Amino acid sequence: MKAEPSRRLRLPRGEGAGAWLAAGSVALSLLALLALLALLTVRGLGHFWPSPVELVELEGGRQLAGERVREVPHAGGDGLERLYRIGNQDLEGGRWAWVRLSAIEAVSHPADLVVVERRRWGQAIGRLSAFQGASGERIEGEAAWPALEARLAELGTLRDARDRLREEVILPLAGRNDETAARELKAAHARLRELQSAMAGGRLILATADGEGLAVPLEQLLGARRPNAMSPLDKLVAWGEGVWRFLSEGPRAANTAGGVWPAIFGTVLMVMLMSILVTPFGVLAAIYLNEVAHQGRLTRLVRIAVRNLAGVPSIVYGVFGLGVFVYGIGGRLDSWFFEASLPSPTFGTGGLLWASLTLALLTLPVVIVATEEGLARIPDQQREGALALGATRLEMLSRVVLPMAAPAMLTGVILAVARAAGEVAPLMLVGVAKLAPQVPVDGDFPFLHLERKFMHLGYHIFDAAFHGGDVQAAMPLVYATALLLVLVILVLNLTAIFLRHHLSTRHGALTRR
């Protein structure tokens, strides 16, 4: 490290090792964050891309067909092992297969391999050997695939017609109670049965890689595709459909397959209820602390205490919610109003209302602190000016102070929502369910069922990842759900950050004037 004297003069001395380690810790944190987000994005979105199906020939002539999942070093020795998802869970040795790389003789991607998504048993992979229509005719060979596709398209339109009939004709009619309605209802039911019978029947027969036959009734079929024969555009369309189905359908197979629509719905509903509860109370408490209360030692202590409550673990709020809301208030409500259904509890068990209340309590400090900061930032001249012009305190608050503090309140509520959306631990105590058969909103009076349990994205991640039977199968969906949850929270937080930035520039201008 010999530098010329002139250069040494021109440059400042180096900062030494510490500066680089400090810079490195920034870089390391950013790297970890990036890695986490990249992992979630790639695995979460990649799952919906139709991956190619490989036909693997092993030593000894055995064959298997499946999607490549990952490779790890072989446990007892050298070489790599590769995991294949081979589907066909209802057959012997189905679903997953570990294959040593050294045992693979040849790998090919035949275009005629079909991947079938079924309602009951998950995926099935094989060659389409025959398609049997509703009337029993059997189509074999090359013609089977076009026939299957045509039949699937037909089934799609029939299903749409049935759903429309159900929603637009039968449901409104079922509510009415007179002669003509009964007659029309009968006709509609007859039409429904017609549609049902048109949809019934038909099956396809797959020949799996090792030569077994596998019959799939069309009622069990959710979709069929030939990934190796698809063009990138087809794959993109299939990917879009996959994402849409993930967002719009309910879970299947003990939360290891299907979509997360009920969880999205439950999360959003719970968060909405929570923000309706938390906003007025949080703002009220902040106004009291900042505008009404005498600014003495006690108020300062209370302010510190409220700030500290934001740091109390969420699980403690969950315990409070369980003990006071569920067992205390809920149990009391049950014994007063729902005695008929005791001992099975109505409000005396976790539910939507209690979860929203608990989370409202949990996020109350966030809203109070944010609103108070907004209130404190308003210059006192504004208040004094309003009072000097003869406004009462209420008028001063409602016409001058609150409109100016509105962005701060909004920031607080958004931060509260972001915190509540990601919080899982207290919900485990006060009302989340791994699978809620009934959505908390439906057509029955009183339409919003506050006592029902609900599903939640965060808990869905925990449940599918840790309590599912086949974690391997659930992983892609857990990734996708985690990505969804992170996206929701990132968007909410970015909104809050943007608002706060906007707010500080505005108030900067205000105090300068």
Next chain:
Amino acid sequence: MLDSPPPTAVRRRLRQGRDRLATALITAGGIGVIAALLAIGLFLAVEVVPLFWPSGEASAIHAEALWGGGETAAEDATRHRWAPTATLTSGEAPRISLVPLAWGTLEAAAWALAIAVPLALGAAAHSSLFMSRRLRSRLKPTLELMEALPGVVVGFVAGLVLAPWVERHLAEVVACLVLLVPGLLLAGGLRSRLPARWREALPLGWAGLWLVPWLALVLAASVWLAPWLEALAFDGDLRRFLELRLGLDIAVRNALIVGAAMGFAVMPSIYALAEDALSGVPASLAEGAQALGATRWQTLWRVVLPAASPGIFSAVMIGAGRAVGETMIVLMASGNAALMTLNPLDGLRSLAATIAIELPEAGPGGVHYQLLLLAALALFVFTFLVNTLAELVRTRLRRRYRRLGGGS
């Protein structure tokens, strides 16, 4: 209200009455909300009382059984155990020692802090001293986003992705840890050898950003070098080395994984507070030191850091409070075995995770339920005290800055 008629006495009285009513309502509401918040501690305390103060047939439990060793257990190893629901064979008391849970909580928090504190303090020092203003104004919200990542997602990645990977690649992890620091120093050394034009393209103010790809490269290189390191230092098999030579059991989900994940989660909040404390130090102090010829790093070490040390302390305290109460990460990444070992590669079980798992099954009013409430009370009191302490220290610090900085 621009052209309202002049207020008559009735109107004025109405307005004043409305004002008084509103003030009363705000006062009542505000006090009510704050009372409801503060009732949390009260509720936990009241519910826990019967544990120690038996009334009627409810069985009293001595504090000794909770925190000390059970007299019934003969062996030393089983003295502290948490098994409140275990079926009892011969009239022995249920094992309800909270010690292993408290131990697990503190162990997880300690590992989390061991990882988060250096990272957060380094990042805070760098961003308050060296970082360009523009990058700093971007970095703060980014780390806030990191703080907002839900624990369940971090826990899932740690428990189901990181933990199995680490189990298969122990040597690679060790290699990454060993080569991280030399890699960073190498970056600094290489940069000072670069021609001046290149050096200007890689300013220290943006090092937080351009070191990211370099670090990725270093980590990739250490993964590549790992087998060689394993052969050289650990007899070719790190796992066997740890198990045989050091006598460590290795669990897939262990305290180190929990520490890494929770360190990741806690780091942003420590960073935010530490950065506030460091950049709040009056500029005149640092400028004076630099005018006397100190480098920026010397200024930090000798002047800024001592001045800001109470703020740093309160940042670490806040981080400790968060780490102790974090539930989902520990629940998902720790294996939840109530062990009391010093081995960082063994599992643990924390108070918060125990509450989350067992409280829904414990019937209200029973001993098990009250025990879990006691655990919740312990968490509440601990975090509340720690946060209050941090807050007090911070208030005092702000006053000190005002004194030091004179007018600013």
